[in-house]
Amino acid sequence: MPIELEKIDRTSFPMGVMDLAVQRDGRAAFVGCMDGIYRCEFPTEDSPQDQVPLPICIGRHGSYVSGVALHLSKSSLISASYDGTIQIRNLAGDDTHANELKSGEGVQSVDGNEIAPWLSERVHGFWSWKMALSPDERWIASVTGQYLAGGEDYAPLPSPEPTVKVFESDTGRLVHAFDMLPSVQCVAFDSKSQHLAAGNLMGDLAVWNVISGEQRAQWRTPSFTSWGIIKSHCFIGGIHAIAFSPDNASLYAAGMGEMRDPMAGDGKQRWQRFDWQKTPVEKIQESVADQSGEGLMESLVFAPDGQHFVMAGRLRGGNWNVAIFATESGQLVGQAKTGMRITATQFSHDGQILYLAGMQGQPEPKDNQFPSFGYLERYRVKTTG
């Protein structure tokens, strides 16, 4: 059944938005931006029609904030950054953890509306590319890895440190550290918080048992990685988003297809679905070529009812940069052009609202001021036909 996305509103942020965490009640969202962590409240039905949501910066890292997650049971916000740190802030206003504040790297002076993190820990020597909180809120996973030349063909050098790490969310204690070839660019838990998956630049995917630390599957798909033929000899692309299917039987990967020119960004918008429990792992479905345009896909999430999933990213060429696919058939059933690169998506609890976060190109300064270029948009999800 076709689905339409009807735009509700847009909130602007000074810098690009890299991740998103919407409150369960849908009244506010926290976003990780290039310049910090922001909270924004959405207008309600009672709000004046001309009210524009104003984001407030509540904290900063030493670099881009690449991941945010709401720990609802603890009323706290977890964030991860390209500075390699994970921070946890108490949103409830009490100072339960005040004495536990560590002076880790990336901690900024706190003023105005900013909330001091009760934990700030350098967990990687390089970027935290992505961070995820398990659905049961017990575990935080963060992935890293600097791509350094490891061979004449510029295949990645193995990382000197584990690139996939799992921490206890209550304490920040490291519980697992897994090796995967850099750069590891995405991470996700299954719905039962039993398994963790990660994907990297080279198209490697792996699944681990979160409790035992046992690796349950490992495979490589060549469909997302480019080796430059035209301008440069290096690898680019890879898997930028993964998600378990609602029944946890499948793992979905998203990114873009191969490019001859790595600097063109013109790979095919692509997802693939794998039966990760099968030995060997089997690809069981993928995006239909003539339903896709060109551009890097950076987000893939399932609707709460599991009937659909959304893949979103950048539009380089084609008709959409946000697409809705029917889970069972894999067919495109809805699409939109947002006019911005999308880095993060989330459905509301009831599946009626789709939140899209990202950025346009950074404008040149005007009167010594840089105009905003980060955005969070809300769309009403409407089934038609």
Next chain:
Amino acid sequence: MASEVNKKQLNNTCGGMDHKLHRRLFLQGSFAGAASVASFQSLFSVPAFAESAQARGKRCILLWLCGAPSQFETWDPKPKRPTGGPFSSIPTSLPGVHISELMPKTASIMDKLTVVRSMSTEPSEHFQAIDLLTRGEQPRPPFTRPVMGSVLAKYLGQLDCPVPQFVLLDPCPEGNEFRAFKASNWAGWLGAEYGPVRFGGPYKLENVTYPKGLDTQDHSDREALRSFLSKKFANDHKAAAVQSYNSVFERVRGLMKAAPLFDLNSLLEADRERYGPGTFGMHALLARHLIENGSTFVMVANGMPWDCHVLNHETHQMLVPELDRIIFHLVNDLTDRKMLDDTLVLIMGEFGRTPWLNEARGRDHYPKAWSMAMAGCGLKPGVVYGATDENGVAVSDQPLDQRRLFATIYKALGLDPHMAYDLPDFPPFNRVEQDAAPVDELLA
């Protein structure tokens, strides 16, 4: 084993004192007229003369960062600014000077480098900018100005040296605009003999082994006879075509002798580990090796990897650490070998990259304010020249264009920046036009 190979190679190249004659001295000297009829063996074996020429010998390695690297992720970081990107800056061996955190090794030798943070040029497209930053001047059709490598090969190169004087190491055969530029006329009005020998990747030195049944002595005898007769013929007939014909023979003969120098596998494994494993590092090592063995100008390219319109930071996090390692080892190796005083190292692309990010996480072309670096021969070490504003949008102090840069480079290499070319029937051309002055603050 490798070091033995290297020793043998040296005997075949320009290590000997009698091959160190400066080409300009030859052309200007009294030997010029006699060259074609005089003894054709050991023509320049006068020790005192050769030693004097060796003292004048200057060389240059250009690490050509084609595609244009981001100044923000290398020499001119702007951490915490809207334009700064995700990387921080780190202190260097120069008090108060910071560079990108991606360059920790280079930071430790900043006192040996000469960095310009205020390059400001005009072309914003690759081909035109590559042309400008390799030749030093805008095109003036139908005349073709030689690239810097050709100029140095002619005016600093060693006569009768079997090692190619101008080498382009470039393992990536394509490269969009750079590919087009590579197909253009590099040597211009200096003549094809001053064009580069290209090597790397699919580019091998072909046909450099003796034909079956011909040994070294046979080949040498044949070549001696051919050379003698050809020079005599050229002297009698004064024909340019004969000269070109002889140049081709000389180049092929030189390549046959120099071929072992291009064998990457013959280089010390420890050196390859330090510079490698990527092809850019391996070819930078090869550049050092060629310079040590008689080449005058070696340009090390690697396609156009720096053109990061997409995923700028994600690509620079790989490219810059490799560059960092190469700069560190190259400058230190030249220092340890006491070659840095005579070898100029240039590290540059054709422009910089935009302060602002595009939607694809990339930085686009930006000639208005960018950075480059140099080290060695004739330069004042430990200098950071010029500056940009707090966001890196514009040059705020001591802007430098390509003319003054080239004037500085030529002067550092002991060449007159304003020398007038002797080009009959051409309009007047100078090595650097408009009397652009070298930057005294950069010169030793």
